[in-house]
Amino acid sequence: MTSTAVTTRAEAKPAQAGKKRVAPWRNPWRRPYVLSTITWLYILWTTVPVLIAVQFSFNDGRSRSTWQGFSTQWYCCVEGSVGEDPSLLLALKNSLFLGGATVLVATPLGVALAMGLTRWRSRTSKVANGIAMVPLVTPEIVLGSALYVVMVNLYQFVPLGRPAMLLGHVTFSVSYVLVIVRSRLLSIGGDYEEAARDLGASPIQAIRTILVPLLMPSIFASAMIVFATSLDDFVVSQFLFGDASNITVPIKLYNAVRAAPTPALNALATLLLAGSFLALILAYVGLRAHRRGSRSPLDDLADYG
Amino acid sequence: MGEQEDRHDRATRRLWPALALPGTFWLIALFLVPIYAVMAVAFSASINIFGEPVPAWNPLDWRYATFFDVVQASVTGPYQEVWIRTGVYCVVALVICVVVGFPVAYYTARLAGKRRGLILALILAPWWINYITRMLAWINLLQDDGYVNKTLGIFGIAPVDWLSGNSYTVVLALAYGYLPFFIIPLFASLDRIDQRLLEASRDLGSGSVRTFLRVTLPLSKMGLITALVITALPMAGDYYTNTLVSGSPKTNMIGNQIELFLLQGPLKHYGASLVLLLSLVLMFFMAYYLILTQRAGRDAQ
Numbered sequence: 001m002t003s004t005a006v007t008t009r010a011e012a013k014p015a016q017a018g019k020k021r022v023a024p025w026r027n028p029w030r031r032p033y034v035l036s037t038i039t040w041l042y043i044l045w046t047t048v049p050v051l052i053a054v055q056f057s058f059n060d061g062r063s064r065s066t067w068q069g070f071s072t073q074w075y076c077c078v079e080g081s082v083g084e085d086p087s088l089l090l091a092l093k094n095s096l097f098l099g100g101a102t103v104l105v106a107t108p109l110g111v112a113l114a115m116g117l118t119r120w121r122s123r124t125s126k127v128a129n130g131i132a133m134v135p136l137v138t139p140e141i142v143l144g145s146a147l148y149v150v151m152v153n154l155y156q157f158v159p160l161g162r163p164a165m166l167l168g169h170v171t172f173s174v175s176y177v178l179v180i181v182r183s184r185l186l187s188i189g190g191d192y193e194e195a196a197r198d199l200g201a202s203p204i205q206a207i208r209t210i211l212v213p214l215l216m217p218s219i220f221a222s223a224m225i226v227f228a229t230s231l232d233d234f235v236v237s238q239f240l241f242g243d244a245s246n247i248t249v250p251i252k253l254y255n256a257v258r259a260a261p262t263p264a265l266n267a268l269a270t271l272l273l274a275g276s277f278l279a280l281i282l283a284y285v286g287l288r289a290h291r292r293g294s295r296s297p298l299d300d301l302a303d304y305g
Numbered sequence: 306m307g308e309q310e311d312r313h314d315r316a317t318r319r320l321w322p323a324l325a326l327p328g329t330f331w332l333i334a335l336f337l338v339p340i341y342a343v344m345a346v347a348f349s350a351s352i353n354i355f356g357e358p359v360p361a362w363n364p365l366d367w368r369y370a371t372f373f374d375v376v377q378a379s380v381t382g383p384y385q386e387v388w389i390r391t392g393v394y395c396v397v398a399l400v401i402c403v404v405v406g407f408p409v410a411y412y413t414a415r416l417a418g419k420r421r422g423l424i425l426a427l428i429l430a431p432w433w434i435n436y437i438t439r440m441l442a443w444i445n446l447l448q449d450d451g452y453v454n455k456t457l458g459i460f461g462i463a464p465v466d467w468l469s470g471n472s473y474t475v476v477l478a479l480a481y482g483y484l485p486f487f488i489i490p491l492f493a494s495l496d497r498i499d500q501r502l503l504e505a506s507r508d509l510g511s512g513s514v515r516t517f518l519r520v521t522l523p524l525s526k527m528g529l530i531t532a533l534v535i536t537a538l539p540m541a542g543d544y545y546t547n548t549l550v551s552g553s554p555k556t557n558m559i560g561n562q563i564e565l566f567l568l569q570g571p572l573k574h575y576g577a578s579l580v581l582l583l584s585l586v587l588m589f590f591m592a593y594y595l596i597l598t599q600r601a602g603r604d605a606q
Binding site: 036047052053109112113125130133137138140145146153167174203228235238273276 | 324573
């Protein structure tokens with residue numbers, strides 16, 4: 001698509017040069033300076049503050065607004081650094097544990113749901129499909145408060161804290177997995193499984209040997225996206241975390257930001273950032289391994305969002 | 306042979322529902338039941354010795370006194386101001402999203418050329434940076450002695466106290482926070498427009514502006530609506546942005562009120578009633594969006 005635009009632009013130029021000069025604002029093929037400026041300013045606006053925050057995690061002093069030289073002290077080994085402050089370390093451990101556990105529960109659940117709902121065509125499956133989409137559009141505060149209310153009043157056997165947070169994170173993650181895996185299921189169609197079945201495979205065999213390998217890139221990508229989303233979640237965690245021993249990184253950042261923070265907080269945020277980006281790069285690599293046609297995996301990621 | 310196929314069919318017919326069962330059960334137990342629990346608490350008939358509501362699980366026991374109280378307080382009473390503020394903040398922030406986000410999405414989808422991959426990656430990046438981290442970054446910059454005030458100082462402008470109860474800081478923070486979520490769906494829809502349609506419009510004599518208004522805009526209407534809904538829903542329930550960059554009750558949004566009632570103190574039936582009221586207000590947008598996506602999904606098939 002882009003290449004057609006480029007060739008047309010190249011052809012259009014000599015034709016125009018022959019005629020009288022066109023005023024720049026009337027020339028449809030002029031370079032889009034205004035739009036490109038807005039775009040690059042927007043990119044600077046969104047990324048530079050975060051880069052500065054990352055930079056200050058390496059500050060050789062207590063200030064978060066005056067640069068005092070490079071040091072890794074806030075990651076480890078000065079008092080109050082991530083490595084030395086038990087509460088920061090605990091938050092990091094809790095976040096990673098919760099993210100991992102959410103992936104382990106939500107991915108199989110979501111993949112099975114996607115296969116079931118996509119291939120099973122009936123009225124019930126349509127209803128179930130509708131229900132499964134609702135969490136995606138429910139404001140987090142509604143989901144968070146609903147889960148909090150139900151854990152406190154009805155599911156009292158699930159204590160607030162890690163178990164409740166895990167249930168909450170899986171609930172919003174299942175829908176992500178469903179959307180990602182279903183789009184892949186629809187694009188590969190049902191022919192491969194049918195061929196396997198015709199050649200004598202049992203339904204379970206067809207799923208295990210044909211469908212799951214075909215879905216693998218999207219399963220992997222959705223697992224990584226679930227991990228990153230779980231690491232980043234604030235609202236659901238905040239409603240369900242119970243007491244300070246179950247705090248996650250976003251909650252810690254939220255609580256500490258207004259109470260005399262040190263660059264250790266920036267270091268903690270940087271580690272969280274590194275975690276989600278690592279997951280995302282892995283998802284990208286996974287998607288690229290099975291790219292379809294000329295679409296970039298970035299476009300796929302954009303679609304999933 | 307026919308018998309075998311029959312057996313195949315029956316096995317498959319049972320297999321797909323069996324696969325869908327655990328996930329469906331999960332969503333019923335941890336999504337639908339919780340929503341019902343909010344209603345049971347909001348319509349609670351009695352309070353226990355701690356002053357907390359006793360949930361009324363049977364719809365026949367529902368009492369609507371608290372809910373009507375909350376509705377009345379929202380329409381004419383003390384919450385009216387909070388609702389109006391929430392609405393105004395969201396509308397202004399959404400306008401900023403459209404003004405900034407549309408050009409960015411349009412440029413990335415249609416004009417970025419060989420830098421497209423890079424720009425797309427940079428636009429996707431903030432999506433994966435934790436929201437609280439992005440706010441933290443701005444709080445660093447907006448401190449009294451932060452870079453923003455230092456920069457203003459160069460031009461001889463007196464330092465501004467950004468972080469204590471400023472409406473414009475909250476609105477800008479909301480716009481900043483939600484812009485990535487606005488741009489991506491819009492990008493996806495602009496990206497799908499067939500370049501040939503735009504060229505046809507130009508070949509038939511329309512200028513850039515007319516082409517944009519008569520072709521691009523109508524074709525991206527769905528994407529724009531999706532982007533607005535996706536952004537507006539979480540923004541309307543946002544409470545953390547406000548706490549982080551303002552922390553003053555002067556800028557409280559309805560989400561702050563809900564968090565206050567539910568997590569701090571015994572008045573959980575008031576919190577639950579506010580959640581229901583907020584959901585009712587947003588339901589319209591949610592339903593609209595779900596119908597749009599279902600229709601788009603059907604067209605795609």
